[in-house]
Amino acid sequence: GVARMGVTRLLPNGLIDDNFGTDGRAMTQTSQGELFNTAGIAMRGNSLLVGGYKKTTADNWDFVVCAFSTGGIPLLFNSTLTSCVSASIEPGPSLSRDIPYGIAVQPDGKIVMAGTTAVANVSDTYAAFMRFETSGALDHGFGLSNSGIQLMRTSNFIRHQINAVAIASNGKIVAVGK
Numbered sequence: 034g035v036a037r038m039g040v041t042r043l044l045p046n047g048l049i050d051d052n053f054g055t056d057g058r059a060m061t062q063t064s065q066g067e068l069f070n071t072a073g074i075a076m077r078g079n080s081l082l083v084g085g086y087k088k089t090t091a092d093n094w095d096f097v098v099c100a101f102s103t104g105g106i107p108l109l110f111n112s113t114l115t116s117c118v119s120a121s122i123e124p125g126p127s128l129s130r131d132i133p134y135g136i137a138v139q140p141d142g143k144i145v146m147a148g149t150t151a152v153a154n155v156s157d158t159y160a161a162f163m164r165f166e167t168s169g170a171l172d173h174g175f176g177l178s179n180s181g182i183q184l185m186r187t188s189n190f191i192r193h194q195i196n197a198v199a200i201a202s203n204g205k206i207v208a209v210g211k
Contacts, residue, residue, distance in 0.1 A: 037061045038099040038117060040074065040083055054105025061099050061107050061116045072096075072133035077142055077167075079103050084136035084146050087119060094130045095121040096146050096163050110169025118169035122150040122161055122182055131161060135198035135208070142167040147198035147208050150184065159184040160193040160210060 039060035042053035049057035072084035081101045086094045097119040100108040107116035122131045133148035144165040149158045162183040164172040171181030186193050195210040 038083055038085065038097070040081065040101060040105070042105065052104075054101075059101045059105030059107065072146060072148065073136045075136045075138045075144070077138045077144070080108055082136060082138065082144060084133050084144075086132050086148075089121075092129065093121065094132060095119040096131050096133045096148070096161075098136065098144055098146060098165065098169075100169075112166070112168040112170035118165060120163055120165075120171055120181065122163070122184070133161075133163070134194065134196045134210075137198045137200050137206070139200050140204065143172055145198055145200065145206055147195035147206075147210075149194040149210075156192060158193050159186045160195045160208070161185075162195070162198070162206065162208070 037060045039058055041058050042050040044050050051057045053059060075082045079102060081103060082098055084098045087097045088094050097117055099117040100110060102108055109116055110118050121129055123129045130151040133146040135147045137145045139145060146163045148161055150161040151158050164175040164181055166172050173179045173181055175181050176183035195208045198206060198208045201207050
């Protein structure tokens with residue numbers, strides 16, 4: 034009954050690597066709410082970052098990123114002393130379905146997540162970016178009003194979604210979506 038973020042490492046032959054974590058599985062130490070949709074896995078030094086979203090209520094979903102060692106041990110973010118950090122975008126009056134589809138790590142170790150957020154209904158969305166400091170705190174030098182969050186939308190579409198994000202060699206954030 035406890036929802037936790039977890040990862041498994043596979044061997045080249047496709048079998049589970051029993052030397053990773055506990056019996057081939059690494060899981061966060063505490064409940065993260067209902068977790069859905071892994072946005073991806075990124076490497077940062079000797080750690081694995083697993084991104085996704087958690088459902089806190091029926092209409093409130095938040096971006097979440099969890100850290101593990103390459104050996105499968107949950108790592109703690111300095112900002113929260115937990116292995117996962119999350120943030121909500123909250124652009125609309127009653128609906129906040131924040132769903133990341135991509136994760137990337139900048140050369141300075143900051144974590145960029147990108148996806149979508151619903152505003153008035155699930156079809157009315159903004160492209161959404163969120164950047165975390167290496168400590169796990171939102172990067173207040175990034176985004177709208179230095180909130181750590183950046184929303185994008187063009188006037189001729191109501192559905193916006195980022196499907197993948199990467200960091201270019203010049204340090205710029207590059208994203209693709211629909």
